[in-house]
Amino acid sequence: MKQLLIVAHAPSPNTQALCEQIRLGAEQADTDAIEVLHLSAFNTSHTDVLKADAIILFTPENLGYMSGALKDFFDRVYYPCLDATQGLPYATCIRAGHDGTGTQRAIKTITTGLRWKIAQPTLLCKGEFHDQFLTQCHDLGAYMAVALDNGIL
Ligand SMILES: Cc1cc2nc3c(=O)[nH]c(=O)nc-3n(C[C@H](O)[C@H](O)[C@H](O)COP(=O)(O)O)c2cc1C
16 A cells, blocks of 8 residues: 655644645555555654655745745754655645745645655745635645555655
8 A cells, every 4th residue: 555645734724724624535446455544743753754755845835935834844854854755755835825835835844854845836825715716726636545555746
Protein backbone atom coordinates (compact mmCIF):
# COMPACT_ATOMS: atom_id res chain seq x y z
CA MET A 1 0.00 0.00 0.00
CA LYS A 2 1.17 3.52 -0.79
CA GLN A 3 0.29 6.15 1.74
CA LEU A 4 -1.15 9.59 1.04
CA LEU A 5 -0.75 11.83 4.07
CA ILE A 6 -2.96 14.88 4.59
CA VAL A 7 -1.44 17.32 7.08
CA ALA A 8 -4.00 19.93 8.00
CA HIS A 9 -4.80 22.74 10.35
CA ALA A 10 -8.51 23.41 10.10
CA PRO A 11 -9.73 25.62 12.94
CA SER A 12 -13.14 26.62 11.50
CA PRO A 13 -16.18 24.85 10.09
CA ASN A 14 -15.32 26.00 6.56
CA THR A 15 -11.73 24.80 6.74
CA GLN A 16 -12.87 21.51 8.26
CA ALA A 17 -15.31 21.07 5.37
CA LEU A 18 -12.53 21.71 2.86
CA CYS A 19 -10.22 19.18 4.51
CA GLU A 20 -13.01 16.66 4.65
CA GLN A 21 -13.48 17.00 0.89
CA ILE A 22 -9.77 16.48 0.28
CA ARG A 23 -9.94 13.31 2.36
CA LEU A 24 -13.13 12.08 0.68
CA GLY A 25 -11.76 12.81 -2.78
CA ALA A 26 -8.68 10.74 -2.00
CA GLU A 27 -10.60 7.90 -0.36
CA GLN A 28 -13.30 7.71 -3.01
CA ALA A 29 -10.87 7.77 -5.93
CA ASP A 30 -10.72 4.67 -8.05
CA THR A 31 -7.45 3.37 -6.71
CA ASP A 32 -6.21 -0.06 -5.79
CA ALA A 33 -3.58 0.46 -3.20
CA ILE A 34 -3.72 3.89 -1.57
CA GLU A 35 -4.09 4.39 2.15
CA VAL A 36 -5.18 7.88 3.18
CA LEU A 37 -4.05 9.25 6.52
CA HIS A 38 -5.57 12.58 7.60
CA LEU A 39 -3.82 14.16 10.58
CA SER A 40 -3.85 17.44 12.41
CA ALA A 41 -0.62 19.33 11.80
CA PHE A 42 -0.13 19.36 15.58
CA ASN A 43 -0.26 15.55 15.67
CA THR A 44 1.91 14.80 12.64
CA SER A 45 5.43 13.62 13.41
CA HIS A 46 8.48 13.07 11.25
CA THR A 47 7.79 9.32 11.29
CA ASP A 48 4.43 9.97 9.59
CA VAL A 49 6.23 11.94 6.88
CA LEU A 50 8.91 9.29 6.45
CA LYS A 51 6.18 6.70 5.82
CA ALA A 52 4.30 8.88 3.32
CA ASP A 53 4.54 8.49 -0.45
CA ALA A 54 2.86 11.86 -1.06
CA ILE A 55 1.57 14.72 1.09
CA ILE A 56 -1.24 17.25 0.90
CA LEU A 57 -0.76 20.31 3.10
CA PHE A 58 -3.73 22.39 4.23
CA THR A 59 -3.66 25.66 6.14
CA PRO A 60 -5.54 28.91 6.49
CA GLU A 61 -3.60 32.11 5.97
CA ASN A 62 -3.29 34.12 9.16
CA LEU A 63 -1.47 37.46 9.27
CA GLY A 64 0.13 36.87 5.90
CA TYR A 65 1.57 33.46 6.79
CA MET A 66 0.70 29.79 7.22
CA SER A 67 -0.94 28.77 10.47
CA GLY A 68 1.29 28.37 13.50
CA ALA A 69 0.28 24.72 13.56
CA LEU A 70 1.65 24.02 10.07
CA LYS A 71 4.81 26.00 10.82
CA ASP A 72 5.25 23.97 14.02
CA PHE A 73 4.90 20.82 11.90
CA PHE A 74 7.64 21.96 9.54
CA ASP A 75 9.88 23.02 12.44
CA ARG A 76 9.60 19.56 13.99
CA VAL A 77 10.01 17.44 10.84
CA TYR A 78 12.46 19.52 8.79
CA TYR A 79 15.79 18.08 9.89
CA PRO A 80 14.61 14.52 10.62
CA CYS A 81 13.18 14.40 7.07
CA LEU A 82 15.74 16.46 5.17
CA ASP A 83 17.83 13.62 3.77
CA ALA A 84 15.18 10.92 3.52
CA THR A 85 12.27 12.70 1.84
CA GLN A 86 13.91 14.42 -1.13
CA GLY A 87 11.59 14.21 -4.12
CA LEU A 88 8.48 13.61 -2.01
CA PRO A 89 5.47 14.73 -4.09
CA TYR A 90 3.25 17.27 -2.37
CA ALA A 91 0.34 19.60 -2.97
CA THR A 92 -0.93 22.55 -0.97
CA CYS A 93 -4.37 24.00 -0.29
CA ILE A 94 -4.65 27.42 1.35
CA ARG A 95 -7.85 28.98 2.68
CA ALA A 96 -7.41 32.74 2.69
CA GLY A 97 -9.79 35.61 3.39
CA HIS A 98 -8.30 37.95 0.83
CA ASP A 99 -4.71 37.05 -0.10
CA GLY A 100 -2.79 33.80 0.41
CA THR A 101 0.42 34.78 -1.35
CA GLY A 102 2.50 35.06 1.83
CA THR A 103 1.54 31.55 2.85
CA GLN A 104 2.15 30.19 -0.63
CA ARG A 105 5.61 31.78 -0.71
CA ALA A 106 6.52 30.56 2.77
CA ILE A 107 5.51 26.97 2.08
CA LYS A 108 7.42 27.03 -1.21
CA THR A 109 10.54 28.22 0.58
CA ILE A 110 10.39 25.37 3.09
CA THR A 111 9.50 22.65 0.60
CA THR A 112 12.27 23.86 -1.69
CA GLY A 113 14.67 23.44 1.22
CA LEU A 114 13.34 19.94 1.75
CA ARG A 115 13.61 19.25 -2.00
CA TRP A 116 10.01 18.07 -2.13
CA LYS A 117 8.46 17.86 -5.60
CA ILE A 118 5.37 19.94 -6.33
CA ALA A 119 2.63 17.70 -7.74
CA GLN A 120 -0.08 20.27 -8.41
CA PRO A 121 -0.34 24.07 -8.53
CA THR A 122 -1.36 25.46 -5.13
CA LEU A 123 -5.11 25.41 -4.61
CA LEU A 124 -5.97 28.84 -3.20
CA CYS A 125 -9.51 29.06 -1.79
CA LYS A 126 -9.66 32.82 -1.49
CA GLY A 127 -12.33 35.32 -0.54
CA GLU A 128 -15.90 34.70 0.47
CA PHE A 129 -16.56 30.98 0.94
CA HIS A 130 -17.92 29.25 -2.19
CA ASP A 131 -19.20 25.70 -2.61
CA GLN A 132 -16.85 25.50 -5.60
CA PHE A 133 -13.99 25.31 -3.09
CA LEU A 134 -15.42 22.02 -1.85
CA THR A 135 -15.36 20.56 -5.35
CA GLN A 136 -11.83 21.81 -5.94
CA CYS A 137 -10.66 20.22 -2.70
CA HIS A 138 -12.37 16.95 -3.58
CA ASP A 139 -10.67 17.03 -6.98
CA LEU A 140 -7.28 17.71 -5.41
CA GLY A 141 -7.60 14.72 -3.09
CA ALA A 142 -8.75 12.52 -5.95
CA TYR A 143 -5.95 13.65 -8.24
CA MET A 144 -3.26 12.98 -5.68
CA ALA A 145 -4.62 9.51 -4.90
CA VAL A 146 -5.00 8.50 -8.56
CA ALA A 147 -1.66 9.97 -9.60
CA LEU A 148 0.08 8.20 -6.74
CA ASP A 149 -1.68 4.95 -7.57
CA ASN A 150 -0.73 5.22 -11.26
CA GLY A 151 2.88 6.02 -10.53
CA ILE A 152 2.60 9.49 -12.08
CA LEU A 153 3.91 11.11 -8.90
C1 LIG B 1 -6.21 36.62 12.99
C2 LIG B 1 -6.55 36.39 11.54
C3 LIG B 1 -5.65 36.79 10.57
C4 LIG B 1 -5.95 36.60 9.23
N1 LIG B 1 -5.04 37.00 8.31
C5 LIG B 1 -5.31 36.79 7.00
C6 LIG B 1 -4.34 37.16 6.02
O1 LIG B 1 -3.27 37.65 6.30
N2 LIG B 1 -4.65 36.94 4.72
C7 LIG B 1 -5.83 36.38 4.33
O2 LIG B 1 -6.05 36.20 3.16
N3 LIG B 1 -6.76 36.02 5.26
C8 LIG B 1 -6.54 36.21 6.58
N4 LIG B 1 -7.45 35.83 7.53
C9 LIG B 1 -8.67 35.16 7.10
C10 LIG B 1 -8.49 33.66 7.28
O3 LIG B 1 -7.62 33.14 6.30
C11 LIG B 1 -9.82 32.95 7.21
O4 LIG B 1 -10.66 33.50 8.19
C12 LIG B 1 -9.61 31.50 7.49
O5 LIG B 1 -9.01 30.91 6.37
C13 LIG B 1 -10.88 30.77 7.84
O6 LIG B 1 -11.77 30.84 6.78
P1 LIG B 1 -13.33 30.69 7.03
O7 LIG B 1 -13.76 32.01 7.61
O8 LIG B 1 -13.94 30.43 5.69
O9 LIG B 1 -13.50 29.60 8.02
C14 LIG B 1 -7.17 36.00 8.86
C15 LIG B 1 -8.05 35.60 9.86
C16 LIG B 1 -7.75 35.78 11.18
C17 LIG B 1 -8.73 35.33 12.25
